[in-house]
Structure formats: C-alpha cells, structure tokens
C-alpha cells in the first residue's frame with residue numbers, strides 16, 4: 496500500500512480519505528455484527544504510517560502532536576468506532592513507550608509493525624485505574640513476577656504488547672508501569688469480547704499468573720507510574736477520547752440530517768426536515784456538537800501554548816465529549832424514529848459506540864471530581 500506520509504500528515508489528504516472509504520468504512524458493519532477485530536484496517540493504518548504518527552522523529556516516527564492524532568481519531572470514529580478505539584489506545588500507550596521503552600520497540604512502533612495498548616483497569620479497583628491492586632515481585636537479581644486480573648484491555652490478544660500497571664516493586668508510590676510482550680507465558684485472554692458497542696474492539700479481560708519480565712521492562716522509575724500516566728498517557732487519552740466522541744457525534748448528525756432530508760410524509764407532501772419540531776430538535780443537537788468542537792479546539796490550543804488552564808481543559812473535554820455523544824446519539828435515535836431502530840440507517844451502531852466513552856476511565860463522574868478539585872485548589876488524589 497502507498498505510504499501516506501513521512502512528515503506530520505495532511506489528514507485531509509486523499510490518501511487518508513481513501514483509507515477510510517476503501518478499507519475501514521466498508522468493513523465496519525461486518526466488524527460490528529461479527530464482533531471481530533478490524534485487523535485489515537489496523538494493518539492499513541500501520542502501512543500508511545499512522546501507527547507511528549505520535550512516535551518521535553528520531554525513532555522514525557512522524558513526530559506529530561495531539562492535534563493531528565485527534566484528526567485521525569475523529570475521522571476514523573465516524574466510520575468504525577472499533578478501529579478508532581484500538582488506535583486511540585495504541586497512541587495513549589505509545590506516549591509512555593516513547594519516553595521509556597527500549598529503542599528497538601520504539602522503532603518497531605514508529606515503523607507501523609507493532610501495535611500496543613493500555614492494560615490499566617483491574618477487576619479489583621475497577622475504573623479507579625490510579626489504584627492498581629495487581630502485584631510486581633522481584634525474582635532474583637534481574638527478573639520480576641507480575642500477577643494481575645485486568646478487567647478490560649482493548650486489543651487483548653491482538654496487540655503486540657501491553658503497557659501494564661501494577662503496585663510498585665519496592666517504592667512507596669501508587670503504581671509502576673511495565674512493558675509486557677503479548678506472548679509472555681502466564682498471560683491469558685479470557686473469552687471473546689461480546690460487547691454492546693465497539694464490538695470489534697477485543698476488549699477482553701486479561702490475567703497474569705506468574706508472568707516473568709526482566710527488570711528492564713519497567714517504564715520509568717519504580718513507583719513513578721502514576722506520574723507518567725498523568726503527564727503523558729492521560730492527556731493523550733482524554734483529548735483523543737474527546738476526538739473519538741466528536742467523530743461519532745458528527746457521523747450521527749450526518750446520518751440524521753440525510754434521513755430527515757430524504758424521508759417524506761406522503762400525505763403532507765413534505766420531508767421530515769420540513770417539520771418545525773423536528774428541525775428544532777436537530778438544531779439543538781448540532782449546537783451541542785459545535786460547542787464540543789469549539790472546546791476541543793480551545794483545549795488543543797491551551798495544551799500547545801502551555802496556558803495555565805490546559806490541565807482543567809484536558810479533564811473537562813473528555814467529560815463534555817462523552818456526554819455530548821451520548822445525548823446526541825439518543826436524540827438521533829429519536830429523530831430517525833423506527834428507521835433508526837433497524838441497522839440499515841447506521842444510526843444504531845453509532846448509538847451503541849457513543850455510549851462507551853462515559854464509562855471508560857476516567858469516567859464522567861471521576862472527571863467531574865477531578866475538575867472540581869482543580870477548580871477548588873485540592874490535590875487530584877487524596878494521600879493513601
């Protein structure tokens with residue numbers, strides 16, 4: 496396949512549009528119905544240089560920023576939520592790996608030959624990813640034993656590696672991070688993912704029983720994993736999650752507008768769009784989407800220019816986006832009526848995909864708490 500870029504890409508390019516129209520979009524319904532991993536799309540993204548989009552240029556990556564990554568995720572999310580979420584988790588994990596992983600791994604990612612993901616959420620501490628209960632124990636001088644019950648891992652059994660959280664080896668901090676190769680003995684993926692939405696996402700539980708990794712698999716210092724998560728992983732995840740929700744929202748509005756314009760009430764000789772209440776409700780949904788886009792733009796600018804409110808904006812944007820997507824999805828289902836209840840309009844698939852973001856950690860409830868803490872001058876986390 497043609498390589499899309501070596502430079503930070505022009506994501507409005509014909510090649511990116513062709514990738515969506517030619518590969519990702521046409522497979523999306525089958526991926527959803529069968530609940531199967533969108534391997535073809537991920538392979539094409541790798542070949543197009545998009546798995547290495549956020550990788551540093553010195554490792555062979557495009558060295559792009561969150562703005563470009565957000566454009567990619569938004570574009571993909573409207574076509575296939577599962578593909579977009581797999582890439583979103585890859586990008587989030589790459590932020591930690593590009594800082595701390597061995598050079599050969601960083602180069603493989605930049606070259607588009609290595610898919611990675613986050614293994615943070617646990618059966619024990621659930622959506623409270625900042626408090627892992629899984630363990631890391633020293634084994635002799637050079638090895639570490641990992642034991643865990645991870646509750647949700649996107650691309651489980653499909654990715655090449657996991658960015659893995661645990662309690663520290665010896666340090667006092669709340670968390671350490673590890674690079675765990677997917678083929679490690681003792682890792683087990685539990686069942687195929689049969690989800691409500693994002694059905695191609697392979698978000699299965701993964702357990703670790705006496706998984707042995709070298710000490711060099713530690714990403715950063717022991718006990719410093721939460722700092723890495725807060726400094727690089729979380730900002731990336733939150734902004735790209737917002738872009739994901741915006742992409743699904745835009746797709747829902749596009750499908751809804753087409754339905755309203757093209758569907759007629761024969762006895763009135765009018766379209767649904769000509770009904771005042773209908774277009775009033777549609778305008779309300781459009782307004783929410785436009786307000787979300789404006790705050791996402793403001794968030795990106797605040798982070799790029801280091802403005803003091805950047806942290807608050809990054810926390811706000813995922814909460815706003817997740818709730819906007821869910822509300823617009825509900826409104827689209829209502830406006831498109833019984834037609835949307837069938838698969839044929841494409842609305843119900845996006846409705847199901849839209850509901851994931853608000854329960855993905857940090858959830859909307861957790862983000863509101865974090866925002867309140869920032870606004871009121873409190874620490875994000877209470878001391879244990």
Ligand SMILES: Cc1cc2nc3c(=O)[nH]c(=O)nc-3n(C[C@H](O)[C@H](O)[C@H](O)COP(=O)(O)OP(=O)(O)OC[C@H]3O[C@@H](n4cnc5c(N)ncnc54)[C@H](O)[C@@H]3O)c2cc1C
Pocket residue numbers: 584612613614615616617620621622623624646647648649650690692693696698851853854855856857858859860861
């Ligand atoms: C499609 C999908 C893909 C995912 N992929 C990944 C992945 O790649 N890696 C990963 O690490 N995780 C992943 N997750 C997990 C996700 O990040 C969350 O951890 C998970 O969805 C939380 O579900 P739970 O049932 O454990 O939530 P719970 O923690 O049981 O929470 C249930 C509800 O209670 C609320 N709640 C919890 N605690 C409080 C509180 N103290 N106060 C008020 N409300 C509270 C939550 O906000 C939520 O609405 C994924 C989840 C989904 C749905």
